[in-house]
Every structure is written in structure tokens, then in C-alpha cells.
Amino acid sequence: MTDLEFAVDVRGLTRVFDHFVAVDHIDLRVRRGLVFGFLGPNGAGKSTTIRMLCGILRPTAGSGTVGGFDLWRESEALKSRLGYMSQKFSLYEDLTVEENLQFFAGVYNVHGSQRRRRIAWALEMAGLVGREHVLTRDLAAGWRQRLALGCAVLHEPPLLFLDEPTSGVDPLSRRRFWEMIAELSDRGVTVFVTTHYMDEAEHCDELALIYAGKVVACGSPAQLKSEHVPHALLELTPSPLMPAYAALKEAPGVLGVAIFGDRLHVTVADADQAKQDLPLFLGQRGIVVSKVDRIEPSLEDAFVAIIEQSGVQER
């Protein structure tokens, strides 16, 4: 697939489970060699999409290619060219680290010196050297995920699908995991990764946002932010929070309000003007504002704006 422009290129991909449309006519194009983030809340349809792309779930409709292979006719040929890590931890817990690696090497028909080399490499990459004989069950979550990634890439696939690889893993391990992703990407592997962590999405070259089964936006993180949050953003720390939230919705010059923990992100037309006006406006209603800052919109702001603009209903 070296002369391939798009590692994934599908149109109208759809999956219906007994009348429930889990994935609704989505188009995806993933440029080869990129880290492509597939971002969306729980139940949005990320796993369903990834499983269709990997050939383990039959689409209800759609067409296109994955790794240059036709989605319908060549899914068998595709299988030796892709790596996949499912959302559920799916290594054999009663096998040791080494046994799991040996097992998947066997399943992928990696043999001889190649097998030794790849297993050594995977152990090294996952930082599991010295733990070859530990039962997988006894590994901490972070180690397990790294082992699972090692198992998924033993056969050196040029295309890698990772479904929420860092869920349930501590922040430090998450960082290490993303370093591994970056390393694989440097070697030319196309990585398609789903996540619902915004900070992880920032690491991706390109993103697609999926919401209620529909792709509502595509682009690089910077693009998404600048295109979908064209207005200035203020961060306020008011007390009490909820009355401030309600009041600001009616305030002049305010385009949108969203709650972020104990703070409010307020979209305004004119930042400087609003920075002076809003504390006064709230003060008249007995609300104290301890802090007002102009901030760069985050991906989360962009996501909120995109969903509001898209008009897709929550389900």
C-alpha cells in the first residue's frame, strides 16, 4: 500500500442493529501514515465503525476500501495487513506475557527468526523485558494495554486500529502509550485510534468527530477549533454557578455558554467588551465573578460548538 493515498476510504458506511442505526452513513478518509483520531462520546458508534473497517462486523451498507482492499470482497486479504486492539482487553489472562506473544505470532503465522525478533521487539517496546513469565492476569492495566498493542503489531501491519486503547489506564501509562503510537507512526504505520479523551485527540494529525452515529466534523485539531469556534471565548469562575449559567444565556453579546467543572466557557462576539460587561452584568444579579480570562478554545469547546451547529439529536 505504499502508493496508496488513503489507508481508509469508505462512503456511506452504515450498521443497523434491529432497527437501531448505530452507524449512519458515514464517509471516512484517512490519509496514509497519519495518526487519525476518531472522537466521540460513549455509544456514538466508534467501536461499531472500527469493527466494520477491520472486517469482523458486516456493514449494513457502504462501500470503499481499507488498506487498499475492497471492504466487501477483499476483507480476508486485508486481515493479514492490519492490526487491531479491541476496546475490551482481549488477551488470554491465564497465559503468561510470553505465551500470549507466542500465541499471536502463531496465529499470524510469524515464524523462525522473524518470530524471535518481533517478540523481543514487542517486549522491549512495551517495557515488559524481565516479565515474560508473569501471568497476564497479574499485570497492571497499563502494562496489559502495552502488551496488547505488542501482540497486535507482531506481524508488522501497515495499518493499525486501536479502539479506546487507554481506557481505564492511569495518566502516566496513557502518556507512554501515546509515545508508542508516535513511534509506530514514525515507522510509517497508519494509526486509526478511537478515544473520548480530548487531550488525546490533540495528539492526532487528523480527527473525525462522531456523534449519535453520524460524522459531524473532520479536520486537524487546529482546523476544527478555528473553523467551528470563530468567536472569542471567555472563561469565568462565578459563584454560584448555575444561576450565572442561566443568566448569561440571556446576557447581551453572549453567543453560547457551556459548563466546564466549576467554570463557564462563554462564547462572545467581542472579547474585550464582554470582559468588562459580564462581571457587572452578573454582579447586578448578586453573582460574584472571581476570575475572567480570555482563553484559546479547546477541542472540547469545538466539539460542543460542532454538535450544536450540526443539529444532530442526542439519542
Next chain:
Amino acid sequence: MIWARYRLSRRTIRAIMRREFTDVLRDRRSLLLTFLWPISMLLLYGYGIRYDINNVPLTVLDYDRSSHSRLLVEQMIESGYFQLVRQAEHYGDVERDLITGASQAALVIPPDFARRLRAGEVVTLQALFDGTDSNTATIAQSYVLAMVTSFGARLEVAHLERQSAAAGISVASRVWYNPELQSVNFIVPGVIAVIMMIVGAILTALSIVKEKERGTIEQVLVSPIRPLELMIGKIVPYVLIALLDLTLVITAGYFVFGVPIKGSLWQLAVFSVLYLTASLGIGVFVSTIADTMQSAMLAAIFISLLPAVLLSGFVFPLEHMPVGIRALSYFFPGRYFVTAIRGIYLKGVGLEVLWPEALMLAAFSAGIVWLSASRFQEKLG
């Protein structure tokens, strides 16, 4: 089916097999199920089921009225197994007693009993049993036989079905094998049938569904593995375990209970392999309909284990089952296997007699393997 297009990878199959063995050996529960179970089951049934009866109401029609015939009747009563209801005068009394349920067994002693015994000739006595309570009848029959043979006489046996009395009396003759009266002789072949079902159907189904439940199957299916490779890799370990269990039960049957195989060992092996194939087919079939280990266990018990125990003739003789249930038994492999294996074990007969069973088993195996393989393939594809 698309299998034929692809070459199978030995490495892939070996990886699946090795993991399966590791799984069985590391999991204490499956170890118990595969190795301790067969033996404890044999011991339990062998020592546990005594099939003892006593005080079966007996009607005697003694045409001979000699000291010999009186001695025979006395011995029967003294054994405690029988209780004399009456000394009948006419054959009609015998039938009436059995039909009304006044007695459950009857013995007809011919007029020339003593004379022929003294002359060293073969005498045939007639025994009749109420077939309604088939267990008692079967056991009572074996006792009558034992006592009559100890007199050097032969026995002709008839079963009366009380239910069918209105339509006249139906008489079903059958010959009784197992002259040592050891019920364990009957148990060993039955245990083999049940064990093979447990290993073949239940363990196989559980091992596949376990992977579904834990999500590991998805990680395997995303690889270029072929359904046939996966199926072979998953099944071969259980074939080996089942054959090991078979050997274990046969050996224990011989050394612990002294149950020898009268017939040919290789024919026993042929039938076992046929039956095992059917069990494995059922196991794979169950794995395609169940998504959790619990439902797999339940389905496997209903489809494989219960029929193997109840509809095979292992515990309840098929001849005396209600017609509906007996008809049902034809749809499960257990009856063919138990009939065949008892034939080989106890009577020493072979394919020349048991070919219908062999054919039915082969047909059943082929059918279920085809069904489960296509479902397996479809599920994975």
C-alpha cells in the same frame, strides 16, 4: 464454503491447540471436569446404583408339582426378592394377576420339569413380567434368571404391558444378557456415553463461548485465521482428552469392576469416534447459539447431557419408555451409541449386528457437523 480455497496453516492450528491445552491444564475446574469426573462418576454409579429390589409380588403356576419345582419356588421366596401372591391353577389366573397388578412377576413351570431335569435335558420355563415398571421388571427378571439357571434350566421371558390390556396382551420376548447380574456391566458403557458427551459437547462449547464472553475471540478473528483452522485447533485437544477419558473408563471398568470387553476393541473405537464426532458437533452448534457461558452450559446440558443420560437407555431401558419419549430418543445419538457399545462390551457382537447403529451414528454425526460447521462459518464470516 470458502475453506477449500485456502491452505491451512499448521502453525496457526498449533498455536490454537497449544493454548487450548494450557487452558485446560491451568484451570482447576476444567481439570476436574475432564479427569476426575469420569472416574468419580464410574465409582458413584458402579457402587451407588445397586438396583436392589425386594418383595416383588409373584404368581406361580406350577404344572409339575414335584419336589424340584417346590424347591425352586421356595428358594425364590426365601431370597427375599419375591413374595408369593398365589399358586395359580390356570394360565388365565397368571395373566389376570399381572393385568390387575396383583403381581408383577409370574413363573410358569412346565409339567415335565423334574423329569427332564433328572434326565439331564434342557427345560424351558416361562417367566412373565409386568412391563409397566420397567426397572423392577428388568431387575426381577435377572433374579429369576439367576435362580432358574442355578437349577440348570432355561428361561423364556415375556413382558406384558398392562396399558395395552384392552387390546389383548402384547407379549414381548427379550433375551437377557449380563448373566452375572452385575449392574456395573451396564453402567460402564453408559458412563462412557455420558463422559464423551461432557468432554465433546460441553467442554468444547464452553471453551468457544468463553472466548466470546471474554472478547478474546475477536482478537483471533481479526487475524487471517480460517474458520477451519480455528475449529480444528479448538477441537483436536478435546478429541484427545475424550479418548484419554475413554481409555481411563475402560481400564477402570476392567480393573476396578472387572468388566471385560467381549467384543472387538477396534470396533469399540470406531463407534466411540463416531459418537465423539457427534458430541463435538453438538458442542460447536451450542457455541453458535449461546453468547454466555451460563447459557452455553444450559443449552449443552439440554441438548447433549440429558438425552445422553435419559434417552440413551443408560438409566431407563428404552423398550419400556412411553412411545412418545422413545420416538424422541431416535433423534439423539446416545441410544445408538449405548446400544452399540453394550453390544460390543457385553454380548461381544460387532458391526455385523450393529451396522444399523453405526449407520445412524454416522448420519447423525455428518448432519450435526455440517450444521454446526456452516453456522460457525456464518457467524465468523
